Amino acid sequence: MQQKITPNLWFDTEAEDAAHFYISVFQNSRIVNVSHYTEAGPRPAGTVMTVEFELDGQRFVGINGGPEFTFDEAVSFQINCDTQDEVDYYWERLSEGGEEGPCGWLKDRYGLSWQVVPTGMEELFADPDPARAQRAMQAMLGMSKLDIAALRSAADGVGAT
Structure with missing residues (x-):
């Protein structure tokens, strides 16, 4: 087809x-x-x-x-990654010669925007406990490359002050 x-x-x-x-x-x-x-x-x-x-x-x-x-961030391509290794791979390869951005976004060497996103992240932000969701969101806002373990820990309040 x-x-x-x-x-x-x-x-x-x-x-x-x-x-x-x-x-x-x-x-x-x-x-x-x-x-x-x-x-x-x-x-x-x-x-x-x-x-x-x-x-x-x-x-x-x-x-x-x-x-x-030229390309800008108004259009990006999202890569859904099953593992942190996959996130790391795409982040490293696509950002080489490009520019790392916030919250899992990057621009490649041609200026095209990508979002490298671990699966499971959306569940953290939609958690029925608003405090968990807020902690995960706050953690993400401080990241460039996304770290799913760190997002989960933040949601759980581990390491929170």
Whole structure:
């Protein structure tokens, strides 16, 4: 079945480099197709126009559209991680050459925003005990890379003053 919605990512000139980087980070990933500009332009003929790629089954298209538009935090991609090791892996790989942000957010070397999120975090924030939920939220607000054990400890009041 064809994917109904495909995110398109606008790059200046680095769509192919970015696609290769992303497929090196995510398992079960591949370049699907690369197309090039023709004499019709607007970029020089033969340069990469679009790169279609798949990250663990999710299809994306990168386009070398020029410098007019850049990424910002208004759009991000969330990576749901089952273990702290997985959080650590994606955080390290994607933030390399990029910028670490607060609360599990980072920008990669191309300026694209990602949220590296451990599973189980949402249950902490929705805890029926508002004090537990508040302690977990306060702990998260002080983190860059999220640490699920530290969030749980905070929710439990361990180490709280």
